[in-house]
Amino acid sequence: MVLSLDLITGLLSFVFTLFIFSYLIGDNPLFRIAVYIFVGVSSGYIASIAWWQVIWPRLINPLIFGSILEKGFMLVPLIGAILIFMKILPRMAGMARFAMAFMVGVGAAVTIYGAVAGTLIPQVLGTINIFDLLAASARNVSPIESIFNGSVILAGTIFTLIYFHFGARPKADGSMQRMRLIELFAWVGRIFIGITLGTVFAGVYAAALTAFIERIISIINFIGNFL
Amino acid sequence: MTDVIKCPTCGKNNLPDQEFCQYCRSRLTPLTGALKGADAPIRPGQIPTKKNTAELEPILPQWLRDARDSARKTTENEPTPQDKQKQESFSASTSSFDLLAGLQNQKESSDEENEVPDWLANLTGDSVKPKKDETESSEVRWVELGGEKDFARDEESQTGSAGETAHIEPQSNEKEDLSDWFRDASGFQPQLQPDQPAETENSFSPPTSDTPDWLRKMVADSEPQNDQAQSLDSGSVSAFPDSPDWLRNMPLESNLQSSPAKELDNTFDAASAPFVEEPDWLRALGGSQDNVNAGTPVDLSQTSLGTFEAGESSSADKLPEWMESFPSIESDKPLQGTVPKWLKEETSATSAEAEIPVWLSSGFPAAEPAATAPEKPIAEDSSLLGDIPNWLKASAPQSSIFSDEQSPAGSLDTPDWLKTSSDEQQPQSRSAFSEIESASPAFSADTQSSENMDALFTDMPDWLSKATDNSSLLSQLPAADVNLIEPGELPSWVQAMRPSDSGNPLSFSSDETLEKRGALAGFQGVLPAVPGYAATSKPKAYSIKLNASQEQQTHAAYLEQILAGETAPLPIASFSSLQRSRGLRWVITFIFFVILTPVLFLRTQFFAMPVGVPNEIGNAMRVVQAIPEGAPVLVAFDYEPARVGEMEAAAAPIFKQLRNPNLTFISTNETGGLLAEHFSSIPLDGLSGESGPQPLNLGYLPGGQMGIRAFGENPPAAAPFDISLSPAWASPQLQGITSLSQFAALIIISDNANSTRAWIEQTSDTRGAIPILVISSAQAAPMIQPYYDSRQVSGLVTGLYGGAVVEQNNGSTGEITRKYWDAYSIGMYLAMVFILGGGLLNLALGLRDRVTAREAK
Missing domain, CATH: 3.40.50 (Rossmann fold)
Known part of the structure; x- marks a missing residue:
C-alpha cells in the first residue's frame, strides 16, 4: 500500500487538529504535543528559510562567490551578525551592543518616519478631507453620506482622544473628578471606543469562526476521502 | 472661813472638797495645777506640778507673759493676811487661770444675765440660769481677778463699796507696749482711788516716768478735784485744750468716781475711751463688758448715774457716731447686737447651733446623738485659735490690750473668743473630766446637785453634752491605755493650757490609736499625719470620657473612616471560576460542532450570499x-x-x-x-x-x-x-x-x-x-x-x-466562499444568540443578586 502525500498530510492535519481541539478539556499532553510539534516545525522551517533565503544567498554566497566589492559590503553585515551571535555567550554579550544599537536605531528611525509620514499625517489629512465633497463626489459618495461619515469619524476621534485625557482636580472629599464637559465628551468617546472594540471582537470572532469552519471542512474532506 | 469655799461666781459657800459650786456649777478650784519644776513633759495621768518656767518666759507671747506677770504680781501683793488667806484658795488658779481672768467678768455679772446671750453663757460653761433678782445678781463681781475681798465681802460691803472692784495694776514696762489711749486710760484709774488701801493690790500703780507731762498734769489736776466733780467738769476741759475730746472728758469722769459708784463709772469710761480706736468687734465686746459694768448694782446711786450721764452728755456731742450709739448698747439691748458679724450669724442660726459661732461649731459635731462620741477631744478647744479669723489671731498676741486683761479695762478689751474659749475649757473640763479626774488630787469630786447638773446639760451645747457623756464612758477605759501615752515636748505655756494636765487622756473617737508625739500626745482619733495615712473610703471615680465637642467628634469620625478605608482591604472583583468557564466552553463548542458540522458536511446553502457592495x-x-x-x-x-x-x-x-x-x-x-x-x-x-x-x-x-x-x-x-x-x-x-x-x-x-x-x-x-x-x-x-x-x-x-x-x-x-457561507452565517447567528442570551442571563442574575442584597438589608 502506497501512502500518498496528501493522505499523510491529511492524516497529520486531522490528528493535530484533534489535539488542538483537546484544549477544550483543558491543558493536556495532546495539546502540548501538538503545540510543541508546531513550534518545532515552525522553528525548523524558519531556520531553513533564514539559511536558504537570507544567510546563504545574501551573505555567504556573496562572500564566497561575490566580487571583492560585494565581499567588502558583505563584511559589514557579517561582522554585525557575528557580534549579535555573541549574545549566546554571556561574557561576550556586550559585543552585540554595537550591532543591536545599529539595528534598533535604524529600526526606530524607519518606524518613526513611517508612522509620521505614513500614518499620522495622512490620518489627520484624511479626517479633514473627509468633508471634501468634491472628492466624495469623485468617489461616488453622496455629500450627505460623506458629511455624516466625516462627522461621526471626527466626533469619534475627538471624543476618543478626550476620553484619554485624565487630567482632573481633587475635590474636597479627596476624590478626583474631571470637568463636567470633559466627562461628557469622555463618555461619548467611551461609546466610540466600545464600538471599535466590539468591531474588533466581531472581526476576531469572524476570523476564528472562519478558521474553525476551515478546520471542520478539512476534517470532513479527510474523512470523505475514506468514504 | 477655811472650812468653806466661796463660789467666785455666785458667792455662796461650798464645802472645801468640792470642785464645783453646788449652786451655780462654777468651778471652785482651778482646772490646772502648778507646773512641775522640771521641763520634763507631762505624762498622761500625771498631776501637773509647778514648774519653773522662767527660762521659757522669753518664748511666751508677749500678751501671755504680761498676763502671767500680772497674775503673779496680783498673787504676791497680798496686803493683809485675810486677803492672803483668801488668795490661797485661788493662788493656783490665778497662776494658770490668768488667761481666763477677764473672761470671768461675763460670768460674774449675773445681774446682766439677761443681756448675755445663751450661746455665750454656754460657752462659759454656765448653764443658762433663770433671771435673778437684782440683789442676787449683785453679789459677786470681779472675783477672778484675785481680789480676796471679793470672796470675803458680804452683802453690805458689796452694796456699800462698789469701788472694791478689783483693778490689776499694770506694770510700768507693760505700759510701754500699750497704746496711748490705753496708757492714758490706765493712768487715770489709780489716781481715782488713792484713798482705798484695801484695793491697793488690785489697783493700778500710777505711772510716773513714762507718763507724758500733759497726762501727769491732768492727773495732778484731778486729785484736788475729787470732791468737786461738778466743778471740774468744765475746768478739766479748759485745762487741756489740746487734748482730744475724749481725753478731756476723762478727768471729768475720773472725778465722778470719787465715790465707789463714781469709781465704777470711771472704770467704764476709761474702758470706753479706747473704743474710739477700737474695731467694731472690740467695741462691741467692750460694750458688752460695759453693759456688765453698767449693770453694776443699783446702788450705783442715781447721783453717780447722773454725773455719768452729765459727763457722758458733755462729751457726747464730740464723740463719733459709734460712741453716740454706745449708750444704747448699754441698755437692755441684747448683746448679740454687739457681737461681730461672725458671731451674729451664728446667733441667728438654729437653736442648738445658734449659740456656737461658726468657727467654734465647726470644730465639734453639732447635733449628733449622745451615744456617738464626738470626733474631737475637748482639748482641741485650745485649737480654736486656729479657727478664729486671722485678724483676730494676729491681734491676740500683739495687742497690748490683752496685757491688762486682769484690769477692768483690760478685761473689757479681752476678746470674747478668748473669754469664751477659756471659760469654755473650764466647764468642759469640769464636765468631761469630772469623773476621771479622780486620779488628780488637785480637784475635788463634783458634789453638785442633780438639778443643777441637769440644768447645766440641758442648756449646754450638744457637743459639750456629748463630750460629757463620752467622758463617763471613757472613764471606764483601762488605766493601761492611759499610761501608754508618751510625753511630748511642749512649751510650758502649752502644757499649762492643754487639758492633759487634768489627768487621764481622753479619746472620743472610735479610733483607739494614741498620738505619741507632738502637742496632741495622748489623744485618740487624731487625724493621722501623711505617713501611714490610709484612706478609709474608696477613691472617687473620675470619668475618663473625653470632653470633646460635637465638631471635634465629627472630625474624629471622619478621620477614623479615612483610616479604616485605607487599612481595610478592598474587595477584588472575583472572576468566574475555571470550572464554570470550562463547562460553558464545552457547551458552546458542542453546540458549534453539532450545528456546523452537519451544515458543512451537507454543503447546505440556506443563506444567500451578500448582495450589497461596500x-x-x-x-x-x-x-x-x-x-x-x-x-x-x-x-x-x-x-x-x-x-x-x-x-x-x-x-x-x-x-x-x-x-x-x-x-x-x-x-x-x-x-x-x-x-x-x-x-x-x-x-x-x-x-x-x-x-x-x-x-x-x-x-x-x-x-x-x-x-x-x-x-x-x-x-x-x-x-x-x-x-x-x-x-x-x-x-x-x-x-x-x-x-x-x-x-x-x-x-x-x-x-x-x-x-x-x-x-x-x-x-x-x-x-x-x-x-x-x-x-x-x-x-x-x-x-x-x-x-x-x-x-x-x-x-x-x-x-x-x-x-x-x-x-x-x-x-x-460555487466557489470557496459558498462552502463557508452557511456555516459562517450560522456561526455568526449563534454568536449573536450567545451574546444576547448571555447578556440577558447576566442581567437576570444581577437583578436577582440586587434583590437578594436588598432583602438582606
Whole structure:
C-alpha cells in the first residue's frame, strides 16, 4: 500500500487538529504535543528559510562567490551578525551592543518616519478631507453620506482622544473628578471606543469562526476521502 | 472661813472638797495645777506640778507673759493676811487661770444675765440660769481677778463699796507696749482711788516716768478735784485744750468716781475711751463688758448715774457716731447686737447651733446623738485659735490690750473668743473630766446637785453634752491605755493650757490609736499625719470620657473612616471560576460542532450570499478591474498559516478578476513564501498560469519594516532571489522592473494590521501612484479601515464577507466562499444568540443578586 502525500498530510492535519481541539478539556499532553510539534516545525522551517533565503544567498554566497566589492559590503553585515551571535555567550554579550544599537536605531528611525509620514499625517489629512465633497463626489459618495461619515469619524476621534485625557482636580472629599464637559465628551468617546472594540471582537470572532469552519471542512474532506 | 469655799461666781459657800459650786456649777478650784519644776513633759495621768518656767518666759507671747506677770504680781501683793488667806484658795488658779481672768467678768455679772446671750453663757460653761433678782445678781463681781475681798465681802460691803472692784495694776514696762489711749486710760484709774488701801493690790500703780507731762498734769489736776466733780467738769476741759475730746472728758469722769459708784463709772469710761480706736468687734465686746459694768448694782446711786450721764452728755456731742450709739448698747439691748458679724450669724442660726459661732461649731459635731462620741477631744478647744479669723489671731498676741486683761479695762478689751474659749475649757473640763479626774488630787469630786447638773446639760451645747457623756464612758477605759501615752515636748505655756494636765487622756473617737508625739500626745482619733495615712473610703471615680465637642467628634469620625478605608482591604472583583468557564466552553463548542458540522458536511446553502457592495470592496473590485492585462502586480503575503482558510477565501475572488496578471509574491513572514505557494495551488483563473506567466515567489523579505523600506527603494537589492534562489529580477515576470512604482498594483494579503501598516507607511514615498489593495482578515479590518478612509488604501476586502461580496459580484458561483457561507452565517447567528442570551442571563442574575442584597438589608 502506497501512502500518498496528501493522505499523510491529511492524516497529520486531522490528528493535530484533534489535539488542538483537546484544549477544550483543558491543558493536556495532546495539546502540548501538538503545540510543541508546531513550534518545532515552525522553528525548523524558519531556520531553513533564514539559511536558504537570507544567510546563504545574501551573505555567504556573496562572500564566497561575490566580487571583492560585494565581499567588502558583505563584511559589514557579517561582522554585525557575528557580534549579535555573541549574545549566546554571556561574557561576550556586550559585543552585540554595537550591532543591536545599529539595528534598533535604524529600526526606530524607519518606524518613526513611517508612522509620521505614513500614518499620522495622512490620518489627520484624511479626517479633514473627509468633508471634501468634491472628492466624495469623485468617489461616488453622496455629500450627505460623506458629511455624516466625516462627522461621526471626527466626533469619534475627538471624543476618543478626550476620553484619554485624565487630567482632573481633587475635590474636597479627596476624590478626583474631571470637568463636567470633559466627562461628557469622555463618555461619548467611551461609546466610540466600545464600538471599535466590539468591531474588533466581531472581526476576531469572524476570523476564528472562519478558521474553525476551515478546520471542520478539512476534517470532513479527510474523512470523505475514506468514504 | 477655811472650812468653806466661796463660789467666785455666785458667792455662796461650798464645802472645801468640792470642785464645783453646788449652786451655780462654777468651778471652785482651778482646772490646772502648778507646773512641775522640771521641763520634763507631762505624762498622761500625771498631776501637773509647778514648774519653773522662767527660762521659757522669753518664748511666751508677749500678751501671755504680761498676763502671767500680772497674775503673779496680783498673787504676791497680798496686803493683809485675810486677803492672803483668801488668795490661797485661788493662788493656783490665778497662776494658770490668768488667761481666763477677764473672761470671768461675763460670768460674774449675773445681774446682766439677761443681756448675755445663751450661746455665750454656754460657752462659759454656765448653764443658762433663770433671771435673778437684782440683789442676787449683785453679789459677786470681779472675783477672778484675785481680789480676796471679793470672796470675803458680804452683802453690805458689796452694796456699800462698789469701788472694791478689783483693778490689776499694770506694770510700768507693760505700759510701754500699750497704746496711748490705753496708757492714758490706765493712768487715770489709780489716781481715782488713792484713798482705798484695801484695793491697793488690785489697783493700778500710777505711772510716773513714762507718763507724758500733759497726762501727769491732768492727773495732778484731778486729785484736788475729787470732791468737786461738778466743778471740774468744765475746768478739766479748759485745762487741756489740746487734748482730744475724749481725753478731756476723762478727768471729768475720773472725778465722778470719787465715790465707789463714781469709781465704777470711771472704770467704764476709761474702758470706753479706747473704743474710739477700737474695731467694731472690740467695741462691741467692750460694750458688752460695759453693759456688765453698767449693770453694776443699783446702788450705783442715781447721783453717780447722773454725773455719768452729765459727763457722758458733755462729751457726747464730740464723740463719733459709734460712741453716740454706745449708750444704747448699754441698755437692755441684747448683746448679740454687739457681737461681730461672725458671731451674729451664728446667733441667728438654729437653736442648738445658734449659740456656737461658726468657727467654734465647726470644730465639734453639732447635733449628733449622745451615744456617738464626738470626733474631737475637748482639748482641741485650745485649737480654736486656729479657727478664729486671722485678724483676730494676729491681734491676740500683739495687742497690748490683752496685757491688762486682769484690769477692768483690760478685761473689757479681752476678746470674747478668748473669754469664751477659756471659760469654755473650764466647764468642759469640769464636765468631761469630772469623773476621771479622780486620779488628780488637785480637784475635788463634783458634789453638785442633780438639778443643777441637769440644768447645766440641758442648756449646754450638744457637743459639750456629748463630750460629757463620752467622758463617763471613757472613764471606764483601762488605766493601761492611759499610761501608754508618751510625753511630748511642749512649751510650758502649752502644757499649762492643754487639758492633759487634768489627768487621764481622753479619746472620743472610735479610733483607739494614741498620738505619741507632738502637742496632741495622748489623744485618740487624731487625724493621722501623711505617713501611714490610709484612706478609709474608696477613691472617687473620675470619668475618663473625653470632653470633646460635637465638631471635634465629627472630625474624629471622619478621620477614623479615612483610616479604616485605607487599612481595610478592598474587595477584588472575583472572576468566574475555571470550572464554570470550562463547562460553558464545552457547551458552546458542542453546540458549534453539532450545528456546523452537519451544515458543512451537507454543503447546505440556506443563506444567500451578500448582495450589497461596500465602498471599500467596490473600490477594490474597481482597482482590480483597472489593472491592465499582463501588468506586473506585487502581492505581499503577510498572514499566519492559521488564517489560510479565511485569507484564501477572501483573496481568491479578487484574483479571479485579474486578467493574466504578472504576479510577484513576496512576504515579510517566514511562512509567507510557503503560504504563497499554497495559494498558487488554488485552481483559479488568474493563478493557474494558463493565460499568463507563472507567479514569481520572491519568498521571505527579511528586516521587517526596514526590509520593506529597502524593498520599496530598491527591490532588486532587497530581494534579489526568488524562493528557489534564482535571480528574480532577471526573470520574465520582473523584466524591466527596478522600482516599486513600476508595479501596476500592490496587493497586501494580511491578517495583521501592523504588517499592513508597515507596507503602507514604508512604501508611501517609493510606491508612487500605484494603488494599494488590502485583503485583510476580519480581525484586522477595523485597524486598516482608516487607511482606506484616508485614501492611502484604494480598496479593502475584509475576511470571508469581503470575499463573498467580491465573489457574488464577479459572477462566479460555487466557489470557496459558498462552502463557508452557511456555516459562517450560522456561526455568526449563534454568536449573536450567545451574546444576547448571555447578556440577558447576566442581567437576570444581577437583578436577582440586587434583590437578594436588598432583602438582606
